[in-house]
Amino acid sequence: MDAMPKWADVVLVPVVSLLLAAIISIIVFVAVGQDPWEALKLMSYGAVGTSDNLGYTLFYMTNFIFTGLAVAVAFHAALFNIGGEGQVLLGGLGATLAVLFVPWPHWTLALLAGSVAAALFGALWVAIPAYLQARRGSHIVITTIMFNFMASGLLIFMLAGPLKPVGEMQIATAVFPETVHLPSLHDIAQLFGLDTFGRSPVNISIFLALGACVGVWALIWHTRLGYQIRAFGQSESAARYAGISAVNITMIALLISGALAGMMAVNNTMGINNPQLVDNAAGGAGFIGIAVALMGRNHPVGIVIAALLFGALFQGGAELSAATQIPVQIVVVIQALVIMFTGALDEMVRSPIQKMFLRYGNKGVGAPAAVLPEGEE
Amino acid sequence: MSFTTKFLGATAALALTAGAAWADGPAIIYDLGGKFDKSFNESAYNGAQRWAEETGEEFAEFEITSDAQREQAIRRFAEAGNNPIVMAGFSWGTPLEAAAADYPDTNFVIIDAAVDAPNIRSVVFNEHEGSYLVGMLAAAASETDTVSFVGGMDIPLIRKFGCGYAQGVKAVNPDATVISNMTGTTPSAWNDPVKGSELTLSQISQGSDVVFAAAGGTGIGVLQTAADEGILSIGVDSNQNYLHSGQVLTSMVKRVDNAVYDAFAAGENVEVGLNVMGVENEGVAYSLDEHNEELITDEMKAMVEEASAQMASGELEVHDYMSDETCPAIDF
Numbered sequence: 001m002d003a004m005p006k007w008a009d010v011v012l013v014p015v016v017s018l019l020l021a022a023i024i025s026i027i028v029f030v031a032v033g034q035d036p037w038e039a040l041k042l043m044s045y046g047a048v049g050t051s052d053n054l055g056y057t058l059f060y061m062t063n064f065i066f067t068g069l070a071v072a073v074a075f076h077a078a079l080f081n082i083g084g085e086g087q088v089l090l091g092g093l094g095a096t097l098a099v100l101f102v103p104w105p106h107w108t109l110a111l112l113a114g115s116v117a118a119a120l121f122g123a124l125w126v127a128i129p130a131y132l133q134a135r136r137g138s139h140i141v142i143t144t145i146m147f148n149f150m151a152s153g154l155l156i157f158m159l160a161g162p163l164k165p166v167g168e169m170q171i172a173t174a175v176f177p178e179t180v181h182l183p184s185l186h187d188i189a190q191l192f193g194l195d196t197f198g199r200s201p202v203n204i205s206i207f208l209a210l211g212a213c214v215g216v217w218a219l220i221w222h223t224r225l226g227y228q229i230r231a232f233g234q235s236e237s238a239a240r241y242a243g244i245s246a247v248n249i250t251m252i253a254l255l256i257s258g259a260l261a262g263m264m265a266v267n268n269t270m271g272i273n274n275p276q277l278v279d280n281a282a283g284g285a286g287f288i289g290i291a292v293a294l295m296g297r298n299h300p301v302g303i304v305i306a307a308l309l310f311g312a313l314f315q316g317g318a319e320l321s322a323a324t325q326i327p328v329q330i331v332v333v334i335q336a337l338v339i340m341f342t343g344a345l346d347e348m349v350r351s352p353i354q355k356m357f358l359r360y361g362n363k364g365v366g367a368p369a370a371v372l373p374e375g376e377e
Numbered sequence: 378m379s380f381t382t383k384f385l386g387a388t389a390a391l392a393l394t395a396g397a398a399w400a401d402g403p404a405i406i407y408d409l410g411g412k413f414d415k416s417f418n419e420s421a422y423n424g425a426q427r428w429a430e431e432t433g434e435e436f437a438e439f440e441i442t443s444d445a446q447r448e449q450a451i452r453r454f455a456e457a458g459n460n461p462i463v464m465a466g467f468s469w470g471t472p473l474e475a476a477a478a479d480y481p482d483t484n485f486v487i488i489d490a491a492v493d494a495p496n497i498r499s500v501v502f503n504e505h506e507g508s509y510l511v512g513m514l515a516a517a518a519s520e521t522d523t524v525s526f527v528g529g530m531d532i533p534l535i536r537k538f539g540c541g542y543a544q545g546v547k548a549v550n551p552d553a554t555v556i557s558n559m560t561g562t563t564p565s566a567w568n569d570p571v572k573g574s575e576l577t578l579s580q581i582s583q584g585s586d587v588v589f590a591a592a593g594g595t596g597i598g599v600l601q602t603a604a605d606e607g608i609l610s611i612g613v614d615s616n617q618n619y620l621h622s623g624q625v626l627t628s629m630v631k632r633v634d635n636a637v638y639d640a641f642a643a644g645e646n647v648e649v650g651l652n653v654m655g656v657e658n659e660g661v662a663y664s665l666d667e668h669n670e671e672l673i674t675d676e677m678k679a680m681v682e683e684a685s686a687q688m689a690s691g692e693l694e695v696h697d698y699m700s701d702e703t704c705p706a707i708d709f
Contacts, residue, residue: 052456056449156563169490169532170468171564172444175475199452199479268445274475278444279564318446321439322453328440 046319055200067289091262122262512545570598
């Protein structure tokens with residue numbers, strides 16, 4: 001822990017990971033005959049070039065904040081919840097049931113009901129793996145990923161059966177009633193006389209996501225429960241010795257994690273222009289959350305920044321495949337490279353850097369650096 | 378965090394220099410399954426490609442990777458100035474309905490669904506008519522008086538294929554047995570060649586010697602198994618006769634390529650409204666090429682040509698399953 005100064009942990013490692021991903025991406029672009037510089041320009045334009053594009057980037061960012069927080073909370077208890085994908089789908093099912101069949105008079109009530117139902121369904125979906133982990137020692141990684149498949153099956157069953165409007169062939173629910181449509185940022189901007197974000201789906205749930213960040217920050221670092229979660233995550237035996245119940249902390253951390261993942265549905269199901277629950281609604285956000293949490297060092301501020309980066313990558317990638325002849329598969333490869341280097345291969349970059357600091361490091365540099373990675377510039 | 382702020386700063390600067398990236402020609406958006414699915418999407422791609430080769434012009438295209446991207450894809454091309462924008466597949470109906478009103482000066486073309494709006498051309502096919510024709514051929518080619526049908530996902534559109542097929546079979550041989558199986562009730566049924574193969578084997582064990590696959594990617598498994606087991610098969614959407622030369626009786630071609638080609642050729646002034654493509658205007662047909670010419674006798678050819686003419690003149694009316702969700706010739 002002391003081998004590396006804080007700034008190296010929060011800045012150097014992600015930057016080196018991104019550079020490695022960029023180098024391989026350049027090789028891929030050259031191999032398919034695309035000018036890498038041109039591709040970067042297109043992706044940047046797609047991500048932030050117009051306020052409409054920026055809106056899409058923020059929309060994806062909102063998704064990734066929820067799933068990133070979900071992974072981070074579990075990480076603090078040393079639990080690896082990779083079932084975000086399934087929890088998002090179940091959250092979508094919960095939100096759909098809450099708003100499609102109850103005639104809410106106003107979107108505020110629908111937002112409240114939808115968020116609660118989404119969080120509840122997400123939490124319930126992780127409750128069984130959590131119980132199995134806490135009481136029976138079944139590994140959470142195995143059970144949550146299995147539950148992703150079950151969630152997908154359950155969702156398709158519901159969408160192809162009970163929730164499908166009569167006569168429709170698309171695997172989706174009916175469009176939610178007009179009164180429960182959440183205001184988009186475009187609508188909100190218009191209140192202030194601004195015409196921004198066009199018809200992009202970024203909506204009020206971005207504030208819900210930022211609120212969740214504050215909530216997680218307060219929970220983890222400023223409550224007794226958060227302390228217990230972190231203590232449990234650092235050393236289970238020490239936490240037990242201190243009287244912290246392993247079963248309780250495992251359950252609570254995972255339920256919070258599942259609830260956060262489930263709440264992503266507020267954004268991607270209730271918040272879109274044409275709100276309805278579609279097949280494969282999560283679109284991989286559950287897995288990207290892992291990379292977001294790792295890159296953001298499990299801290300809400302880092303998660304917001306990492307989520308913004310991944311949102312830009314996603315939106316920019318869509319633009320790249322729409323504007324060029326690059327096959328969509330290559331764009332997915334580029335996105336996967338960044339996820340792989342910042343997420344899965346984190347340790348590959350970290351340990352050499354750590355060793356470097358151990359050998360040449362100046363003991364004075366890293367001493368009491370702030371937890372918040374702000375004020376670097 | 379400094380690197381990200383720098384990244385954003387850099388991208389914002391770049392954004393000013395990029396932007397000349399788009400053209401304003403026609404655009405096509407494929408459905409899930411991808412452009413090279415050997416079936417529906419590929420047929421749409423072939424139409425676009427044919428237009429590009431003939432005119433020397435370029436078109437924009439996009440393959441979505443999840444349902445969540447549909448509306449974004451439509452808006453992206455509309456805002457870039459592409460016109461007309463063609464999308465293949467009934468799943469585009471809902472997102473298109475929502476988006477089209479925001480771009481009154483852009484014309485949209487949707488294939489396989491009817492969306493009523495002043496700037497949308499809806500192309501639907503009389504799949505029941507084409508299926509009727511291949512059903513007649515199947516009945517004529519069968520020696521066991523038993524033929525079969527493998528559908529993809531169990532939706533009304535696929536039952537429409539099966540219903541037309543069964544009617545064609547019964548028209549030629551009223552005593553024939555038509556076995557029908559659907560691959561599944563979920564979207565994975567469109568791409569499950571292994572299950573398609575199993576269903577075909579089961580149908581063969583029940584005596585079938587001609588199988589018609591209307592199942593997207595699943596059909597590849599059906600045709601393969603039919604060829605391996607020495608029975609005849611019938612392809613769908615694209616002309617699939619070449620996949621197993623001499624062992625595919627014919628294909629029920631749905632000229633999605635023509636629909637795309639026509640829309641691209643008409644350009645920005647593409648005619649809006651409902652456009653029905655049937656036997657009459659060669660929107661659906663049975664395929665005849667060097668791979669199956671030995672399988673289709675002159676009598677069979679004469680028989681289907683006559684039926685085609687009768688359909689065109691209105692003398693022969695094939696029941697459309699989707700009109701009332703019932704079928705006189707087969708129970709699903």
